[in-house]
Amino acid sequence: MSIAGKKRTIAGITGLIVTACAVLLVFALHRLIQTETELATGSGESLLYALFQAHDEEQRLIMDAYDWNNGARQPEHAERLQLQIDLAISRLDVVSHGTLGRALADAKEDGVIESARLNLMTFDKSLQAVIMQEGALPQSLLDGLRTDAGKLKAASTRVFLAERDNIGTQRDRYSSVLWEAIIAILLILGCGVFIVARLLASLRTAAKAEDALRRDRDFSNLLLESSGDGVIAFDMDGRCTHWNSVMGEMFPAPSDADVIGQLIKDAYRLPEGHVILNMMRDTLVGQSLHMPAHPIPTGNRYVEKFTYPVWSGRAIVGGILFIRDVTDTHLARMQLVEHRDQLEATVKERTRDLEESLERETRLRELYKGFVSMVSHQFRTPLSIVDSSAQRMIRRGKDMSEEEIRERAGKIRMAILRLTRLVSSTLNATKLDAGEIDFAARRCDLGKLIVEACDRQKETTPNRQFRIELDQLSDWVSCDPLLIEQVVANLISNAVKYSSPPEPIDIRADVDERWIEIKVSDRGVGFPEDERDNLFDRFFRAKTAVGVEGTGIGLHVARTIARMHGGDVAAFQREGGGSTFVLRIPKEETLAA
Amino acid sequence: MKQSRYFHCAGLLLRGVGTWLSIIVMVTAAFANDLATPAGPVLLTVTGELGKSNHTNSALFDEAMLAALPQHRIETSTPWTDGKKAFEGVLMSDLFDFLGVRDAQRLRAVALNEYEIASPFSEAIEHGALLAMRMDGKPLTRRDKGPIWVVYPRDGNPRIQDERHDARWVWQLTRIEVE
Numbered sequence: 001m002s003i004a005g006k007k008r009t010i011a012g013i014t015g016l017i018v019t020a021c022a023v024l025l026v027f028a029l030h031r032l033i034q035t036e037t038e039l040a041t042g043s044g045e046s047l048l049y050a051l052f053q054a055h056d057e058e059q060r061l062i063m064d065a066y067d068w069n070n071g072a073r074q075p076e077h078a079e080r081l082q083l084q085i086d087l088a089i090s091r092l093d094v095v096s097h098g099t100l101g102r103a104l105a106d107a108k109e110d111g112v113i114e115s116a117r118l119n120l121m122t123f124d125k126s127l128q129a130v131i132m133q134e135g136a137l138p139q140s141l142l143d144g145l146r147t148d149a150g151k152l153k154a155a156s157t158r159v160f161l162a163e164r165d166n167i168g169t170q171r172d173r174y175s176s177v178l179w180e181a182i183i184a185i186l187l188i189l190g191c192g193v194f195i196v197a198r199l200l201a202s203l204r205t206a207a208k209a210e211d212a213l214r215r216d217r218d219f220s221n222l223l224l225e226s227s228g229d230g231v232i233a234f235d236m237d238g239r240c241t242h243w244n245s246v247m248g249e250m251f252p253a254p255s256d257a258d259v260i261g262q263l264i265k266d267a268y269r270l271p272e273g274h275v276i277l278n279m280m281r282d283t284l285v286g287q288s289l290h291m292p293a294h295p296i297p298t299g300n301r302y303v304e305k306f307t308y309p310v311w312s313g314r315a316i317v318g319g320i321l322f323i324r325d326v327t328d329t330h331l332a333r334m335q336l337v338e339h340r341d342q343l344e345a346t347v348k349e350r351t352r353d354l355e356e357s358l359e360r361e362t363r364l365r366e367l368y369k370g371f372v373s374m375v376s377h378q379f380r381t382p383l384s385i386v387d388s389s390a391q392r393m394i395r396r397g398k399d400m401s402e403e404e405i406r407e408r409a410g411k412i413r414m415a416i417l418r419l420t421r422l423v424s425s426t427l428n429a430t431k432l433d434a435g436e437i438d439f440a441a442r443r444c445d446l447g448k449l450i451v452e453a454c455d456r457q458k459e460t461t462p463n464r465q466f467r468i469e470l471d472q473l474s475d476w477v478s479c480d481p482l483l484i485e486q487v488v489a490n491l492i493s494n495a496v497k498y499s500s501p502p503e504p505i506d507i508r509a510d511v512d513e514r515w516i517e518i519k520v521s522d523r524g525v526g527f528p529e530d531e532r533d534n535l536f537d538r539f540f541r542a543k544t545a546v547g548v549e550g551t552g553i554g555l556h557v558a559r560t561i562a563r564m565h566g567g568d569v570a571a572f573q574r575e576g577g578g579s580t581f582v583l584r585i586p587k588e589e590t591l592a593a
Numbered sequence: 594m595k596q597s598r599y600f601h602c603a604g605l606l607l608r609g610v611g612t613w614l615s616i617i618v619m620v621t622a623a624f625a626n627d628l629a630t631p632a633g634p635v636l637l638t639v640t641g642e643l644g645k646s647n648h649t650n651s652a653l654f655d656e657a658m659l660a661a662l663p664q665h666r667i668e669t670s671t672p673w674t675d676g677k678k679a680f681e682g683v684l685m686s687d688l689f690d691f692l693g694v695r696d697a698q699r700l701r702a703v704a705l706n707e708y709e710i711a712s713p714f715s716e717a718i719e720h721g722a723l724l725a726m727r728m729d730g731k732p733l734t735r736r737d738k739g740p741i742w743v744v745y746p747r748d749g750n751p752r753i754q755d756e757r758h759d760a761r762w763v764w765q766l767t768r769i770e771v772e
Contacts, residue, residue, distance in 0.1 A: 046756075053706070057706065083705065083735070086705075086734070086735035086736050087705060087706050087735070087765070089736040090735060090736050090737060090738060090764070090765065093736060093737050093738070094673060094738070094764075097673055097674055097675055098671065098672050098673040098674050098675060099672045099673070100672075100673065101675070
């Protein structure tokens with residue numbers, strides 16, 4: 001039989017014994033109570049006593065009656081007779097009513113009393129008459145009373161004997177009940193011995209189990225203590241059930257008392273909504289939580305927290321919280337991250353430097369290419385003019401007329417002038433790019449400046465028409481007049497260069513609260529939309545500019561100057577052909593601000 | 594009746610000793626006589642340390658004197674009667690209050706047939722002993738436990754539903770001795 005089966009059998013037997021014990025106890029008690037009730041309801045003795053009394057009073061009456069008949073006929077004797085007959089009647093009355101009456105009826109002796117009463121009543125009647133006459137009582141009545149007394153005595157004897165039988169029977173019954181009770185008590189005692197033995201055995205088993213439990217607990221404590229992590233376990237109420245010393249070192253409880261058995265909330269005096277309490281609450285509903293490394297409020301330590309619910313079968317019975325000191329790991333990781341960030345920053349810096357160098361190189365290359373292209377186009381023409389003129393002069397020699405010489409020399413000079421201009425504008429741009437041009441803003445009359453620029457242009461191209469509209473322009477504008485004059489002259493000369501007469505050139509000023517815009521529009525060749533962004537690159541020439549003299553520097557310089565003023569130059573295609581270039585500079589207020 | 598007999602004998606004795614002694618006794622009796630002398634046959638004699646008396650160390654009551662005391666009524670069944678009965682008479686406590694009985698320990702009740710029983714004084718008062726003279730409206734006579742039957746309100750008090758206590762239900766009561 002298996003151990004569990006044996007245990008079940010023992011438990012069954014114990015239950016059976018306890019039940020038997022209870023049944024026996026109830027049985028014994030029931031029998032005793034029954035007997036007690038019977039004890040209380042015996043009336044034989046009382047009946048016997050009452051019959052004795054009745055008999056006695058009857059006897060006394062007879063004695064008094066004989067005294068009377070023998071001559072004692074004083075009033076007190078009469079009175080005594082009266083009293084005695086009353087007493088005799090009252091005794092019969094007592095045994096014929098109430099419990100005694102019933103007991104007598106049960107003993108079937110009530111007939112005796114009834115006949116005695118009738119005789120007494122007859123005797124009473126004659127007694128009253130005899131007392132009045134002071135005569136003698138008839139002997140027959142006295143004999144009747146004596147017979148009644150004898151009957152009463154006989155009835156008493158029968159009642160006594162019956163009572164003795166009754167008492168004997170009762171005693172037998174009590175005796176049997178007592179024996180039953182004694183046997184029941186002995187059996188109960190036996191059951192008690194068995195139960196006590198079982199109890200002792202269970203106590204021993206319980207002690208053993210407790211020993212085993214204690215050993216288990218000691219082992220659990222050893223396990224807990226050998227953990228490098230802080231461990232605290234809690235039940236469904238949040239009461240601490242296990243706790244190790246690492247936890248104590250990491251988080252000493254504010255109260256010195258043992259934490260085990262206390263509510264963690266109370267032991268650590270945690271306020272409502274504390275992160276630990278929230279974790280515990282979530283754990284007790286079945287969540288396993290992990291809180292990554294974080295600093296603890298006391299000291300510069302870093303910890304990680306883990307919680308797991310503790311299951312018993314399918315029910316959660318509590319939770320366990322691990323706190324791991326990860327300060328060293330965390331610091332090492334932080335250092336690593338710092339190193340990596342530094343490295344990344346360095347790499348980024350280097351890359352940026354390299355990209356900048358590359359860009360600079362590329363720009364220089366583009367510049368160089370643009371420069372070479374410009375030079376090859378723009379410098380070759382005047383140089384070839386100079387060369388062809390020189391060859392002609394050598395070939396013709398003295399045959400050349402003075403006029404022809406002047407004409408040739410004039411051409412040479414024009415070419416040289418053009419070359420000089422190219423060189424100087426290239427140098428200017430270089431200076432501008434190198435930041436060697438001083439910028440000195442002051443108040444000047446921009447309108448006048450524009451009109452003079454137009455006039456100067458007219459000197460070289462008298463056949464061009466300018467439509468100037470500068471009404472919105474204020475009397476003075478804050479700018480560097482020397483630099484702005486270059487921009488305006490450049491935009492006007494471009495308009496002239498890239499359009500043909502008789503198309504007019506519109507110059508218009510628009511002013512809003514922030515900006516002053518000078519718009520120069522022509523009805524010329526315009527520029528391709530896809531080259532708009534390149535127009536302001538140094539040495540860039542639009543496709544539409546082929547065959548027109550130019551260095552590709554002007555717009556670049558114009559934009560650089562405009563930007564020095566905090567403004568810009570932008571290019572737009574004009575509706576109906578041609579292009580519009582807009583110089584935008586901030587109003588003085590804005591500039592001053 | 595025994596008491597009246599005793600009184601009668603004492604009278605004869607006194608007459609035998611001398612008239613002057615008789616006069617002294619009568620005067621002494623008269624001194625203690627702050628209770629009316631019974632006019633009819635004496636039904637009850639109370640002896641002991643009494644505040645009021647109408648005889649030597651005793652108080653004699655006839656029917657009229659008992660009827661003049663506060664009347665009380667109880668209903669109870671008894672072991673000696675069939676069914677519930679209504680008893681009327683004088684509460685023992687009222688009687689003793691009337692007689693000015695104080696600090697009594699025991700009382701001995703004596704019946705016409707010389708039956709006597711002693712009981713603690715306080716219990717008789719506490720359990721409401723009644724000197725019943727009427728049952729179901731009819732006067733009790735010597736032939737049916739009268740003229741005075743000591744009854745208790747037995748039905749409402751389990752403490753006195755006991756054979757030993759039942760012995761205190763003295764019928765044909767004639768004398769109470771207070772000690």
